[in-house]
Amino acid sequence: MSVDYNIVRSIAQYFIEGRDLTFNNTLFKSSTRNLTKAGFTVEHTTGWLGPLNSLFKSGDLKKITHSHPNRDLLFKELTKDPIGHLIAQPSLIESLFYDDDMSFLCENGTKMFIPTGEVAENSLRDKFAAVGIPVRANYSSEEAGLIAAECKDCPENFHVAQSNVIVEVDNRDSVCRRRQQTRKGACNPPAFVCYSLYPL
């Protein structure tokens, strides 16, 4: 499955749910490299729709690569542009807002929190709920792209991206097994079945 297809399928979720494309995306990526003294670097891109940038107008992408970021400098950076969709690991957000007050995110234009890489615990979800910011998780992988997206009406329940995967519940150890599917809907030959396990 091509990289472009995976990107477009992820973006499709914004169209399916009628999300506002004009909000910026603020994307956090952790790094093991030694970064600047501030502990993070920032890259700006006009538009976050990738291959669809020429077709639709969207907000801009701010990618923040971080490794033990300085909290004050990071907050200063976040005040420069409306945050929009905040895409980050829950553990990073927990560490930045250990004092519980998430009003900073509201004041700086956060419209949605999209947790990546880890499960957002209820305690963190409650903090976002307290300031009126919806949390919308999704599961994805490099090979299959989007696997499932959290329901906008029923938090913590997920819609499977049926164009990309079949998700099988594996009750033996409480995880799901997914088989990668072709775009036409047929399973790939067994040699290409992906046996990666995901905690859905």
Ligand SMILES: [Zn+2]
């Ligand atoms: Zn739903």
